[in-house]
Amino acid sequence: MNFFDMKSIENLIKQKPKPFSFQTKFEDVFEFSEENQYSHFPVVENGVYMGSIATVDIIPSKTKAVGDYRYSLLPYFVREDAGWFETLEKFAQFDCNLLTVLNENNQYIGYVLYEDVLPFFNETPFMKDAGLAIVVEKHYLDYSISEIAQIVETNNCKLLGVFVSEMKNNNAQITIKASAGNINEIIQTFRRFGYEIVSEHNQDSYLNELKDRSAYLDKFLNI
Structure with missing residues (x-):
């Protein structure tokens, strides 16, 4: 096992705040994005990861919900056993600061933040x-x-x-x-x-x- 594989992201996975669902109102998403500087945030429906919603595309609305945006969700994720180098590579590839984490059965586990993974590189x-x-x-x-x-x-x-x-x-x-x-x-x-x-x-x-x-x-x- 090489150095990159030894340091996986498993201990960095977060479960809270909980992911959005199709029923989450744009108004709530907008308020959430104002409080948190996340580029994207996962959307999960009945335990299944549907994709990530880009917070820059969200505007306040009392009528629209995330489900209205389902065809524009972005499939940004890594596996729970991913190494830190692979994860940093995904952050750069997708130009994001948050990545959804899935297990080998494609079930939603949580998410990792760029700021938590970057220190691995600084330790090299x-x-x-x-x-x-x-x-x-x-x-x-x-x-x-x-x-x-x-x-x-x-x-x-x-x-x-x-x-x-x-x-x-x-x-x-x-x-x-x-x-x-x-x-x-x-x-x-x-x-x-x-x-x-x-x-x-x-x-x-x-x-x-x-x-x-x-x-x-x-x-x-x-x-």
Whole structure:
């Protein structure tokens, strides 16, 4: 069992407040959303999860109920045995701060909040351990995680974590966390392998040399 699986969300599941039903009035939903900053909230009918209602779409109404909105409910959920990393992935995918939790029989269990799951990520070596943080960029077809690991480790550092932090114009930006070492040597090695360095570093000898040359040229032109 890996690290991601070991820390599941089971102890973070909440049962209160209770989910909405089709009979819940929009007026009550609106009042609830004003008191709680939830992006969505589950709707359960006869113990069956019907979907989640987006609170931003709710307006006060004395006549409408959640059942009038049933065809627009969103199927946002995770399983009760989901790991924290999978759950964070779902939060990002659905752009929400609350996820319904179902068991293996698709029965409603409760819900989890983004603010309760995020601390799991903060406890990882990627966030806690001191080290070097570098952001590099390369065409998404050309970068390689194994190559990135090799570059870091051949410069006598340990890789603490790596993930694709942005995709833009067919280029992938990769954020890398490594144990302390000679960051200048790592940066220059990445350049030799065709990676662009996106993050700025005071120890970058290449950029420092360019700055010195620029300053010298400005001085020469001003003579």
